[in-house]
Amino acid sequence: MNTTQHRVADRPRARGTDRSLARRAELIAIGRKLFADTSYDALSMDDIARHAQVAKGLIYYYFKSKRGYYLAIIEDSVADLVARAGGETELPGVTRVHRTMEGYLRYAEQNQAAYRTIISGGVGFDAEVHAIRDGVREAITDTIAEGAYGRSDIPRIARLALLGWQCSVEGITLDWIGRGDPARETVRDLLVKLLGSTLRTIEELEPSCPAPPRPAA
Structure with a gap:
C-alpha cells in the first residue's frame, strides 16, 4: 500500500x-x-x-x-487480499464476480491469521488501522461495481448497499474460516447470490444502476 x-x-x-x-x-x-x-x-x-x-x-x-x-503487517496483508480479489479484470462481469469471490475466500482460507488481522484489527479502536480496513472495503466495492456496472463511480445509495454487502461478506467469511464448513464453493455461491439480491435492490432504488441479467440456469 x-x-x-x-x-x-x-x-x-x-x-x-x-x-x-x-x-x-x-x-x-x-x-x-x-x-x-x-x-x-x-x-x-x-x-x-x-x-x-x-x-x-x-x-x-x-x-x-x-x-x-x-x-x-496490516498493509502487506491488505495488498495481498486486494490483489487476489481484484485480478482478471478482462473477464465478463458475471465471471469476474465469481472469480473475485473465489479469490477472496481462497485468500481468507489460506491466510487466516492475516485475514483476521485485516478485518478485526487488534489494537482496540485505532483510527489508522480502521482506515486501512475501510480502504480494503472500498477497493473491493470498486471491483464489484466495475464487474456489475462497468464503472466504479456509482451513486451513493448504490455504494452504500455494496458496502453493506461487503460487511456481510466479512462476517460470513470469519465464521466460515473458524468452522471450516460448508465447502468453499458453497460459501462462494451464497455470497454471489446475496450480491445478486443486493444489485436488484439497488436497481429498485437507483434505476441508473440496472442489475446485470441473471445467468441462465
Whole structure:
C-alpha cells in the first residue's frame, strides 16, 4: 500500500537491497503469526525480537516502532487480499464476480491469521488501522461495481448497499474460516447470490444502476 511504499522510499538505499527487502518481508511474515496469536499490547519489542531471532534494533531500523511494524503487517496483508480479489479484470462481469469471490475466500482460507488481522484489527479502536480496513472495503466495492456496472463511480445509495454487502461478506467469511464448513464453493455461491439480491435492490432504488441479467440456469 502507499503508506508502506512511502516508508520504504524514504529510507536511504543501501547495498544489498534485495537482501534487505527479503529480511523485511520475513519480519512481516513472522509478525502476522505473532499478532494473530497474541494481542498487540501483550507483545513487547523484546518479545518480537526474540521470536524473530533478530536484534531489536533491526526491527526499529525497518519499522521505526512497534506500531509501525503492526501497520506494515496490516498493509502487506491488505495488498495481498486486494490483489487476489481484484485480478482478471478482462473477464465478463458475471465471471469476474465469481472469480473475485473465489479469490477472496481462497485468500481468507489460506491466510487466516492475516485475514483476521485485516478485518478485526487488534489494537482496540485505532483510527489508522480502521482506515486501512475501510480502504480494503472500498477497493473491493470498486471491483464489484466495475464487474456489475462497468464503472466504479456509482451513486451513493448504490455504494452504500455494496458496502453493506461487503460487511456481510466479512462476517460470513470469519465464521466460515473458524468452522471450516460448508465447502468453499458453497460459501462462494451464497455470497454471489446475496450480491445478486443486493444489485436488484439497488436497481429498485437507483434505476441508473440496472442489475446485470441473471445467468441462465
